[in-house]
Amino acid sequence: MxxxxxxxxxxxxxxxxxxxxxxxxxxxxxxxxxxxxxxxxxxGLLQTWEWGTLDQFFRVCPPQPADDRILIVRIDEENLQKFGQWPIPDRVMAQLLQKLHSKEPRAIGLDIYRDLPVEPGHAELENTFKKIPNLIGIEKLKDKNQNTSHVKPPPVLSQRQQVGFNNVVVDADGKVRRSVLYWWSDGRQHTSFALQLAFIYLKAEGIEPKEAKGTVYLQLGKSVFRSFQSNDGGYVRTDDKGYQILGSFLKPSTSFRTVSMTEVLADRIPRDWVRDRIVLIGSTAISLNDFFYTPYSSDPIKSALPIPGVEVQANFISQILTASQSGRRLLNVWTExxxxxxxxxxxxxxxxxxxxxxxxxxxxxxxxxxxxxxxxxxxxxxxxxxxxxLIPPLLALLSSAMVITGYLAHLKDELKRSKEFLQNVINAIPDPVFVKDKQHRWIVLNQAYCQFLGYPLSTLIEKSDYDFFPRHEADIFWEQDEIIFHNGKPAENEEPFTDARGNTHLIATKRSLHKDAAGNLFLVGVIRDITERKRLEEDLKRTAAELVHYNTELKLSEDRLRHLAYHDTLTGLPNRKLFYERLSQSVEWARDNEQWVALLFLDLDGFKQINDTHGHDMGDLLLQAVAERLTRCLRSTDTVSRLGGDEFTVILPAIPSASDVARVASKILSTITRPFALKGETINVTISIGISVFPLNGDDINTLIKNADAAMYRAKQLGKNKYEFS
Structure with a gap:
């Protein structure tokens, strides 16, 4: 699993x-x-299209309620005919302002140039200017880009700093989409007409202008007015001088309450329409040509719907008020x-x-x-x-789709030609051949493959291994195919292959990767049935294995016989024959290297009594335990042998001195004298040791053996459980 x-x-x-x-x-x-x-x-080639998209969004957006914070007093053609001149005489303008001021508006905006006297009544108008602290007049700043000259504000209002500029930024297609809050001219900062009126209105609401935290942008209430940059939105390298913001416009004609100048002079408007509101006075007469195109103007050249300049200013004011009080109406953009x-x-x-x-x-x-x-x-x-x-991603979406569509059509055409070519080639090959695509589906098969598997071509084509083979076989085919797709190198593998009749073959499949002119990848596999060959190989392996087993058993038998010939059957220690060989080798080495060899003869004291008292089985266990203790307490290079009965020998090659031999003998005595626990009984035994040293006590092995044996008997005669040198 x-x-x-x-x-x-x-x-x-x-x-x-x-x-x-x-x-x-x-x-x-x-x-x-x-x-x-x-x-x-x-x-910049897409700029006009993006402006058009923005305009369309303005036109189809749901209508918004009229902004009753602003009242527009219009000077239309009827007023011009009534007074018979333009500009309107100063006395009439003074009366209009006095009538409005008496109804307690929060601010009055005079969107009419009054830089020159228009008699009669100029003195009266100046006196009226002085008496209305919330009155804002206009000036036009010089702008080379718009080809406009400077129009000065009314002198009295200029002295009282009750002036704002009413310059309007017009895009290349003739529409107004931006508002200017500040402008730098003549070495100082000028505030816009709309912003001056908004300041007065918002101050009464407890909202004061301040610098947004961490920026140099203006913050009013709930909104930060981010300064327009030259590439914001759909704009490209646009003049961003001054402090501009993107405009947000209401639908024209229905967004602000409008009354005529004559209605105000005749006291025919309710006081509530004026009280605590911003009142804008401006021209709407067609003959004065104070009109602008906005996003709601469908086509500036044909059937456009221009709006008067005073309504454009009303839109700017409305946007500032709404953004400050509710956080809406500002148009934001993403970074590039x-x-x-x-x-x-x-x-x-x-x-x-x-x-x-x-x-x-x-x-x-x-x-x-x-x-x-x-x-x-x-x-x-x-x-x-x-x-x-909208326009750039739309073009990108369509362009990418068209490019990929063309590429896929090219791939399909090349794939069709490649499949036809491969089909003609592999049909001439007698071995089963398959061709797969990157999804591991068969796209070309020769007749030999179809016959080998046992299905017709029409059934197999566009299918995969998982549709016809057992899952474990299909997994193997898939993994081997993936290796070729991954590294691109040809490879041959042996795999099981179960045909439609349930017969399992062993096959050798050589896979390779090919690519056509369009870049389509194909995996080509050529199959050989190696079932019979593998059967013969297995027979040969089985025969070889039997021979190896026989030789191994023979060698083990030889090793067992050799071990029995050279080792004691009870203790597993070297026997007398191996003892003589080891002693002879040690003496020859010592003679060649001018070293000493010590020979120790060991005999258990009272072993016959233990045999008689406890039985021969206990005696055999004791001999085995003594052999084990002797082996553990000596070096791996030393040889412990059993000559027979209770007689043991120890060969100490390369022993430095007689004192070292004595130390080893003492160690053996203390080791053997410790009690033996055998079958729940405690057996105590001692040992006597006789020592001879080459070359001190003999120059050949027989002399060394004879002297060691004699020393051992002397140790027994002197009281046992001790060692004696020859």
Whole structure:
């Protein structure tokens, strides 16, 4: 089970890597398309289209309620005819201002140039200017880009700093989409007409202007008014001088309450329409040509719907008030890197949707849904106060989709030609041959393969191993195929192969990877049935194994016989024969190297009595225990032997001195005298040791043996449990 899960995990991981690899060209395509679209956008060629999209969003957005904080007093054609001149005489203008001031407006904005006297009544108008502290007049600042000259404000209002400029920024297509809050001219900062009136209104609401924390931007109430930059939104390298913000406009004609100048002079308007409101006085007469195009103007050249300048100022004021009091109505934009990522994302989506789509009809439907999703997302973002690009990602989506569609058509055409060519080639090969695509499906098979498996070509084509083979065999085929797809190197493997009749063959499959002109990858496999050959090999291996087993047994028998010939059967120690060989070798080595060799003869004291008292079985156990203790207390280079009965010998090669021999003998005595616990009984025994040393006590082994034996008997005569030198 664990092995199966492991193989499944490996297969899933390999498929993921394969998919990532195959979709690499999708990534290259979408990145290239996105880069081209971004470069095209940076040239400004898409700017007008993006403005048009923004305008369309304004036109289709749900209507907003009229802003009753602002009242517009219009000077229309009827007023001009009534007074018979333009500008309106100063006395009439003074009466208008006095009538309005008496109804306690929060601020009055005079959007009419009064830089020169218009008699009669100029003195009266100046006196009226002085008596209305919440009156704001206008001036026009010189602007080379708009080809406008400076129009001075009314002198009295200028002295009292009750002036704001009413310059309007017009885009290249003739529409107003931006508002200017501050302008630097003549070495000082000027405040706009709309912002001056908004300041007066908001001050009564407890809202004062301040610098936003961590920035140099203006903050009023709940909103920070971010300064417009030259590449914000759909703009490209636009003049961003002064302190500009993107404009947010209400639908014209229905957004503000409007009354005529004659209605005010005749006291025909309710006091509540004026009280605590901003009153704007401005021209709406067509003959005065004070009109502007806004996003609601569908076409400035044909059937455009311009609005008077005073209504444009009313829109600017309304935007500032709404943003300050509720945090809405400001139009925000993304940073350029985020916009580029947005374009790249839709380019990738267009490419990947087509790449993974199984048919052209479905591709078209998916792309249409994606376009709808993009448009809907941009529109919803607009309603939430964000202007995000629509035209560049739309072009990126369509362009990537078209490029991938063309590429896929090329791949399919090349694949068809490659399959036809491969089919003609492999049909002439007598061995079974298969060709698979990267999804491990058979795309070309020769007749030999179909006959070998036992199914017709029509049944097998476009299928995989998992449709016809046992799962464990299909897993093996899949893994071997993956190795070739991964490293691209030819390889040959031996595998089980179960045909349609249930017969399992052993096959050798040589796999190799091939690529056509379009980059399509094919795995070609050639099969040989090696079942009979493997059977013969197994027979040979079995025969060889039997011979090896026989030789091994023979060698083990020889080793056992040799061990029995040279070792004591009871203790496993070297016997007399091996003792003589080891002693002879030690003496020869010592003679050649001028070293000493010590020979110790050991005999247990009273062993016969132990045998008689406790039995021969206990005596054998004691001899085995003595042999084990002797072996453990000596060096690995020393030789312990049993000559027979209770007689043992010890050969100490390369012994440095007689004192070292004595130390070893003492160690042996103390080791043997410790009680033996055997079958629940405690046995005590001692040992007598006789010692001879080469070359001190003999120059040949017989002399050494004779002297050691004599020394051992002397030790017994002297009281046992001791050692004696020869």
């Amino acid at each position: 664990i092995e199966h899960l492991s193989k499944s995990s490996i297969r899933l991981w390999t498929r993921l890597k394969q998919r990532l690899s195959s979709e690499g060209r999708v990534l290259v395509t979408c990145s290239s398309v996105a880069a081209c679209i971004i470069l095209l956008r940076l040239t 890197p985020l916009e580029w990522l947005w374009i790249w994302g839709w380019s990738w989506l267009g490419a990947i949707l087509i790449w993974r789509s199984p048919s052209l009809a479905r591709s078209i439907l998916i792309i249409l849904l994606a376009l709808s999703g993009l448009t809907g997302t941009s529109y919803l973002a607009f309603l939430a106060g964000w202007w995000i690009p």
